[in-house]
Amino acid sequence: MAALAATKLADGLIDPKLVLAWLLNAIGAPGFLIGILVPVREAGSLLPQLALARHIERRRIRKPFWAGGSAIQGMAALGIAAAAIALPGTAAGWVILGLLAVLAVARAACSSSYKDILARTVPKGRRGSVSGTAGTIGAGGVLVFALCLGADILPRTTGSISVVIAFAGLLWIGAAFIFLRLDEPEADPDPDSDFQLEELVKPLQQDDEFRTYIGTRALMISTALAPPFLVMLGGQSSETGVANLGMLMLASSIAAITSSYIWGRFSDRSSRKTLMTSGALCAAVLGLAAALGGLGDNPISSWVLASLLFLAQLAYQGARAGRKTHLTDMDTHGHTSLYTALSNSMIGVLLLCGGAFGWLADAFGPALVLAVLASMAGAGAVLGARLSEVQDDPS
Incomplete structure (x- = not known):
């Protein structure tokens, strides 16, 4: 629950529909790059899952897939923050889009392994509560972020939003270390799972x-x-x-x-x-x-x-x-x-x-x-x- 809550908060802080779109607009990136942020994020996080599932089902312990995906998302977020600060508008836009694609594929590894790990570590009757509670915690953090923006406690500048995105990256990296501590029972591997x-x-x-x-x-x-x-x-x-x-x-x-x-x-x-x-x-x-x-x-x-x-x-x-x-x-x-x-x-x-x-x-x-x-x-x-x-x- 702690690992999932951290990643849900990170997701909200780097939301492509709102935060990244605002950031690219603020740094002067071309409008067409802003328009394809969400398709890149959604397609990148869903379409690679069949290929990833092949490798997951061959492993007895599968939590490294989730932890690795979370860590890569964190590093990509840190790169997005650095690009927004250090690069000019168009160049920053292309780098951010590329890093978002990396982040999305890493997210696919988390999604492909998550339900399988959840099913073997948490009994029925509690699985929805784990996800729901983590979602509530993550949404609470995003709410604080939104309130700070609305009340001008957090300035709406490229630098401050980049810092928030970097913080999201650290949350993903921290979640990876937390998840590795999970006591995951060994699964029955399927070495012939070629799909x-x-x-x-x-x-x-x-x-x-x-x-x-x-x-x-x-x-x-x-x-x-x-x-x-x-x-x-x-x-x-x-x-x-x-x-x-x-x-x-x-x-x-x-x-x-x-x-x-x-x-x-x-x-x-x-x-x-x-x-x-x-x-x-x-x-x-x-x-x-x-x-x-x-x-x-x-x-x-x-x-x-x-x-x-x-x-x-x-x-x-x-x-x-x-x-x-x-x-x-x-x-x-x-x-x-x-x-x-x-x-x-x-x-x-x-x-x-x-x-x-x-x-x-x-x-x-x-x-x-x-x-x-x-x-x-x-x-x-x-x-x-x-x-x-x-x-x-x-x-």
Whole structure:
């Protein structure tokens, strides 16, 4: 829990959607570099997991993969901070983007090994609580950061933000040392785990529960894609433009703090119902936002926008907790790493395709995109009802 909390705080302090985008803009990096920060981070952290899972399943002790990934993320963050201070705008932008790609691939090693290690070190009924509590601690630290920015306690300068990013790097390195102290039982290695095409498609061909899980998770990516389009609804108003950065961070942090532990406990009881509930909440919030956006040309007030963001982030936290706990607790036939890597790789491709929503918003406005995302979330809640109550299995 301590290691996970440190990395979650580091994630928030170097958030590509907010912190790195602001930093690149402040140092004068080209706009197209800012636009591809999030795709690089998301694709880099999901797509390599199948290859990494091959090596993980061949090892009896797997915590070095997580610890190594965390340490590399820390060093990449330190490099990002140094580049922002020492290099001119365009050069710094390219270096930061490259280091973000390194950070994302290292994150993939952590993600590929985490659920497998969690399943062998923490019993059912407590796994969601571990993740939820760590999420709450991390979100609390990000909230303090957002409050300091909003109150001008922390100056919004390139130097101060770079120091914060360097601190995030130290958190990742510290988490690596903490995780190495974990008492991990030896796993049964699979030296022949080559994950050829036939092996990769077996879960999709033979496991109906996994197919339903993939479909539900694919529809629930709407919870992750929605926030930028919510912000776009108020984009014509000066008070919800650049100045809204602090409110966005506060809304996101408060939502995580107030809900991560609750969603974690709920998912320990029923990850299926957690996914259904979060999907329904997301559909309602995004549907309301789409309706407000289609009423006329009047901009949405900053408080209404912040409220919508808060509720959307509540739904995101629920979807995140539910899908993680469900995959950990479902029967993966001894191949948790393979199932995790396969599902993450498929979702990574879909997230890249999600860039098309940006074109749709430019052509027809964010209200239409939010309506589509609301429909996806609602469909995810309906499909989630077909999942099994995996927590009822005492294994």
